Amino acid sequence: MSAVITQPTHSHYESNEADNFLISSKGVLSWALTLDHKRIGLMYLVGVMSAFFLAGILALVLRTELMTPDQWFLTTQQYNQVFTLHGAIMVFLFIIPSVPAALGNFLVPVMLGAKDVAFPRLNLGSFYLWVSGAIFFLSAMLYTGLDTGWTFYTPYSTQTRGPVVAATMGVFVLGFSSIFTGLNFIVTINTMRPPGMSWFKMPLFLWATYATSIIQVLATPVLGITVLLLAAERVFHIGIFDPQFNGDPVVFQHFFWFYSHPAVYIMILPGMGIISELMSVHCHKSIFGYRFIAYSSIAIALFGFLVWGHHMFTSGMAEVTTIVFSALTFTVSIPSAIKVFNWLATMYKGTVQLNTPMCYALSFIFLFTIGGLTGLWLGALSTDRHLHDTYFVVAHFHYVMVGGTLVGFLGGIFHWWPKMTGKMFNDFWGIVSCWFVFVGFNLTFLPQFVMGSRGMPRRYARYLPEFQEMHQMSTVGAYLLGLGLFIALGVLFHSLRRGKKAPPNPWGAATLEWQCASPPPYYNFETPPTVNDPYDYTPLVYRDAERGWEYVQPVTASKHVSHS
């Protein structure tokens, strides 16, 4: 803590409209070759949202086919291809890059008060790796139709006629994109924190991003090796995974989940980081138990490496191994519980603003709690024997990945939208979209828990008629959820054309990104911003819709006030 400022930092930018990063340089090439982390973040955002749109449509196709127990319009083969595409696109092209690559790219440097990430060229490179991986992956799958499921389980994946090799190469390339992004963030957060921002004065979103990046860097190479071995097995029959050539299919599962379980935390940790920011800002109260939330992110990242075996409880692992994995799996539930309780305590005696981002944050807590608690059934070995590979599992991981990550991501988009675009959105319709998403989501996936307990296996194109009612409820829910997402999209597009101009700090947040203009100039900050407590709201005062929240007293002075 050094400089004492008497002027709010953002007031400098009223006159520098032309420096706005969106319009400071023009032309396609100024975007395609940009090194600006904010532009790269926005390009990622467009990319991942396109992937999400495609995979979302596929989800509706699946749910529509499942209106009837027998064939309606998809053959079993087509159904298998569609669910493979849905899962693979959602996981590899949407959820994994969603928060870290899109929001993370935009936010990490501005939250640090920095100009850019540590390696801007590497950053652009990982975006193009993502694009080429995505094109490779999609064209391979659309060309002949991959039907292995997103998990590529052997030996089916070494036998099937689908384009397994091409798809795995796509995954390989995408993996490098993810590794480079993670590496970039680790170096950025380690070396570019401004003077005064010690580890425990970092916004929690950065803790979450840091934990995520560690997983990306450490786990993704294993996925790369696994898919290379799979391709080699398929082409050269090297005999690692295929029992026909003395391989072992269970080994593939170990390799695959050694990455793909930590990948679940690549998906959910950034979502948790977003919620930590949203809960604090929109309750206008410092986050409760900062250190516990920060440490729990790291704990989740570490424990997350040790629990992959719970995907394989019925796979024929040794009994001792199975029991050890069950024990380890339960350990990871504790840090998640700690986070939820701390978020709730943050609301206590706060000033809760029920706007769109906050509604999404509350939805996150509701849905993630269900997702987390239903993990208890699956972690316990005897109940898992019954529920494994049923719709119960489908519902469980959708509650975590959609109810958690996607809802958190949407909350984050609404929260930082004014910063990214300089436009305010219509809050009423934002809240309406949140309600549709919330109700639609629960209607889609709650019946699936019941179906799973009743014994409906997953990945079934046809099913027994006794499950039809539940499937139909689920399908109706999926359409409501889809409608909610379209409303959300409409709200965002509407704001681009008609939205009011956003003030630098519309929510009264204290993290550094709100101290530069909305949208930020291409250089982010003219002078390095003063670092203060990221969750101390006492020196902020609301002026009006045009000016938003402003600091009324020197930041350093306020610290003494708040801590006295």
Place this chain on the structure above:
Amino acid sequence: MSLYGFPLLLAERSSERAPGSSYWFPPQASTFAQDVDSLYMYIMYISAFFFVLIVVAMVWFSLKYRRRPGYEGDSTALHNNALEILWTVIPTIIVVWIFAKGVFGYMDMMTPPAATIDVNVTARKWAWTFQYPNGAISTELHVPIHKASRMRMRSEDALHAFYVPAFRCKADIVPGRVTNLWFEPILEGTFDLFCAEYCGDEHSNMITTVTVHSEEDYAKWLADAAKPPTDIEAHGLWLYERMGCKSCHSMEPNKKIVGPSFAGTFGTEQKAAGGAAILVDAGYIRESILEPQKKIRDGYQGASQMPSFQGKLKDNEILALTAFIEALKDGKLTDEELGKNEDKPADSKQ
């Protein structure tokens, strides 16, 4: 159901659940069921408690502390180590208890009693075969009540999983390994048996049933099932249903499941994949059973996953299948022509 069948979205088949089902579960038909269900319900109560606690707090806080004129929040409550320890330790104790309950149940499932009835289970795309101690083979599982049965399971191709919801037990079947699974039925009746691990095109049709008999009925069924029909064509049909042929070859003319239909092909000339002609005769059928990849008919190249039956079918059985296919050359057969009335095995499909 065609696209035009939209008004008929409600089930055309019976949608009733098996007798003995509760809201959450299928019937409790094995000794494991009670234990699994009670742990399930315990976790449900614990989860419901915490869930309600969290949601009530969330809703209450967001109403009580909502931003409104004249209300000012108090931002002094920022950390409380006692509280943090409390909500770390209590969930930890609870999950340890759940873990232990789960392990005890699991060990029961993994430890068969000394005396079991051993059934060899073969899973292949997309059919089940069950072979009993007396050599009988069936496509639906039959077990006696109150006796421990052990499944010794292997797969001929991809991963499969044996799953009987009413027994609450499941295990993957891994090619190259023999997986064991045991259960003791406690309820007579017929229950669904699913493949629960994705295995390709017809995964969702890899469904059969398990019938739990009284002890006397089981003995009678077992004795009957071991006898093949004497009529050669009926013997062919009997094999067709047991050896997995029917999951890929239909008995209706021109109906392609995966491989070519058996009906209306015998004696005809077909185009081979390379362009040469194939005469479908006894020799070709024999060759296709023993070396399926040797001559593939045009249009079926993509479906060339048929395993060889070398060593699995005896000569007289190949002859019986040939006679069966020959009898199908003019299309469908009546039951009478197939000699179904004599020596009908107890479990053959009607």
